[in-house]
Amino acid sequence: MTEPQLKRRRLSNENGHTLGSPRDAERVTPSSLSHPISPPTKKAKTERKILSSPFRLTSIRDLSDADNVGAVSLNDLVGDPLISELWDFNYLHDIDFLMGHLDEDTRALTRIHIVHGFWKREDSNRLMLQEHAGQHQNVTLHTACMPEMFGTHHSKMLVLFRHDDTVQVIIHTANMIAKDWTNMTNGAWISPVLPKLQSLPQEAGADGVVGSGSRFKFDLLSYLRAYNTIRNVCGSLVKDLAKYDFAAVRGALVASVPGKHDAEQASEVTRWGWQALKQTLKTVPAQTEGSEIVVQISSIATLGANDTWLQRTLFDSLSTSRPPRQQGSATRPHFKIIFPAPDEIRRSLDGYASGGSIHTKIQSAAQTKQLQYLRPLLHHWANDSCKGISTAASTSSDSARVSGRKRAAPHIKTYIRYGAKSIDWALLTSANISKQAWGEATNKAGEVRIASWEIGVMVWPELLTGEPKATMVGTFKTDKPSREEHGDGDEDSPVVGLRIPYDLPLQKYGDAEVPWVATMEYTEPDWMGRVWPGY
Missing domain, CATH: 3.30.870.10 (Endonuclease Chain A)
Known part of the structure; x- marks a missing residue:
């Protein structure tokens, strides 16, 4: 029985352009800490090239629409019915929460890979992941190599393969839990939608300049190969990503891999x-x-x-x-x-x-x-x-x-x-x-x-x-x-x-001010009347 033709949902920004498209890669945006706003000079008649921000904020549930202009939700990122395979790299994972944001008609057909760092067999986070993954036939867990005792698998990245032979890489700051995608400020870098190479890929070398798509691809594959030091964790992902054209990417990968x-x-x-x-x-x-x-x-x-x-x-x-x-x-x-x-x-x-x-x-x-x-x-x-x-x-x-x-x-x-x-x-x-x-x-x-x-x-x-x-x-x-x-x-x-x-x-900070410390007790009620016991 053949699958019905899936209709791809278009993700659009406030200007009507498709989210993550090659055109979106051209419209990146930054700002200055001490820059005043100046009126245009009278002789300025040429059309200036204006690019949107390369970094997006995640949407905040309890803020107004005016405060969420341009912001992206998790559903915006992973709700496309054309997604065939999803790799989720993160520190904390709520599998049911993630599954709830996939397209409801195709989520059971999407291959889901969860990469985590809970290597101790008795770790409660690991046991919970195993329990929840067992409820979904299409979810596979991967434990990252953790050679350092005090290290964590803190990276936050999504890799999305689609049925139309494209892939997208999203590097962000939110744990894959409801709390981080509701009322916490987080951000995301969203790659263009990347097509498959026309010919079989050559062995990639670091010949591209820093910031180019070819160098980004080389560094990303190097990062993913580092997971395979002891056992095969991301071997299939490396093999599949090598088949895609990263030429539209403009960004330098800055990552950390545990070890000496x-x-x-x-x-x-x-x-x-x-x-x-x-x-x-x-x-x-x-x-x-x-x-x-x-x-x-x-x-x-x-x-x-x-x-x-x-x-x-x-x-x-x-x-x-x-x-x-x-x-x-x-x-x-x-x-x-x-x-x-x-x-x-x-x-x-x-x-x-x-x-x-x-x-x-x-x-x-x-x-x-x-x-x-x-x-x-x-x-x-x-x-x-x-x-x-x-x-x-x-x-x-x-x-x-x-x-x-x-x-x-x-x-x-x-x-x-x-x-x-x-x-x-x-x-x-x-x-x-x-x-x-x-x-x-x-x-x-x-x-x-x-x-x-x-x-x-x-x-x-x-x-x-x-x-x-x-x-x-x-x-x-x-x-x-x-x-x-x-x-x-x-x-x-x-x-x-x-x-x-x-x-x-x-x-x-004033001379007597101190930062928030989660392990300390705070007895002054918050705006909802609650106190903080510390831990």
């Missing part, structure tokens, strides 16, 4: 963790003066009693850039960290329940010392603390700088370099501030030790447009910048938008 990695590997080998950051950023141009790097995360691990690793390993890697054409050395960027305080969790849409996904600790003596060097860097998520201090990074009070997400607690992770007038680059990733995610400093044996699986995508304006004079500017409550917004390029240069998940200007 040689610090002196050749440039054509895929690097992991902070080494991947450095390798990528060596090819990315950056403004030499007035730069800030804003690190917005949902977890800060134990980093040590002093800031050596933070400054010399992570921040030094993030400070890397392509050498400027002009003479002179570039100034090291200033760093800011966005992390919510208890009052922001208390007032979030889900109240204290949001805080169960947001982690740091300040109880021990070493953690108290860590807070001392982190405090000057810490900034609020919602930027409406009565004790906070507005920074000078952005003096504009224009309403266009309101993201509409301050009450939707952050699970998204973004790393953005803001120049004096425009954005230099942006990274959307699963990786928080931790040695487990980015890797330890190089040891005496010349190795970098990484504990966790992570994955992200970095973009920059020249990459997305093919034009060196292109600029990237922040967008708020929309994915596409207005024609009046521009960076430091000339009036004919392309402008790319970047959807910013937080409000600007940023608000620095």
Whole structure:
């Protein structure tokens, strides 16, 4: 009995263009932390190329439609009836929740692969996955190789194969559970819909430039092959993805693979963790003066009693850039960290329940010392603390700088370099501030030790447009910048938008403020009247 012809559902953005199409890859968007909005000059008559944000926010159930413009739901991403096979890489999985967002007529026919990191046989998460997977004949579980004791399988990625011989890769920040797709702020990078190659694929080499589709494919396949170190986990996925054309992709894969990695590997080998950051950023141009790097995360691990690793390993890697054409050395960027305080969790849409996904600790003596060097860097998520201090990074009070997400607690992770007038680059990733995610400093044996699986995508304006004079500017409550917004390029240069998940200007922590700590008890009721017992 032949299957009936399936009708493909079109996913459209606010402009009516198909989500994930090659045209969508051309319309990527960023933004600047300190960029004013200027009116067009009278002589500017040429049609300016305006591209939408390469990163999308996920929709928030309890916010208005105006705050969800351009946002995507899980149903938007996986509800296409043409999906024949789905690979779900994540930390937490709710199989029934995922299945409920597939097309109801075809979900039982879709081959589902769940990749997780719960390797202990008695782990309750593993046992629950096995129980739920057993209720669906089309679900297969795969356990990732976890060589490091304190590592997690933290990557968040979907790979979707369709009946029309296309594939799509989605790298995002949400666990595959209802909580993360309801009232938590998350984000997604959605690849174009990629066609099958016309001829059999050659053995892929790292001959493509960083950010190109060929290099993205090489690095993604390298990442997936790393799962097969001990046993075959992703062998079939690697074999199948190799048959597809990634030419339309514009983005650099920045991922982490657990294990010990040689610090002196050749440039054509895929690097992991902070080494991947450095390798990528060596090819990315950056403004030499007035730069800030804003690190917005949902977890800060134990980093040590002093800031050596933070400054010399992570921040030094993030400070890397392509050498400027002009003479002179570039100034090291200033760093800011966005992390919510208890009052922001208390007032979030889900109240204290949001805080169960947001982690740091300040109880021990070493953690108290860590807070001392982190405090000057810490900034609020919602930027409406009565004790906070507005920074000078952005003096504009224009309403266009309101993201509409301050009450939707952050699970998204973004790393953005803001120049004096425009954005230099942006990274959307699963990786928080931790040695487990980015890797330890190089040891005496010349190795970098990484504990966790992570994955992200970095973009920059020249990459997305093919034009060196292109600029990237922040967008708020929309994915596409207005024609009046521009960076430091000339009036004919392309402008790319970047959807910013937080409000600007940023608000620095006050001298007595501390970050949210999920393990601590909070007796002041949240807006729903509940208290938090800690754990």
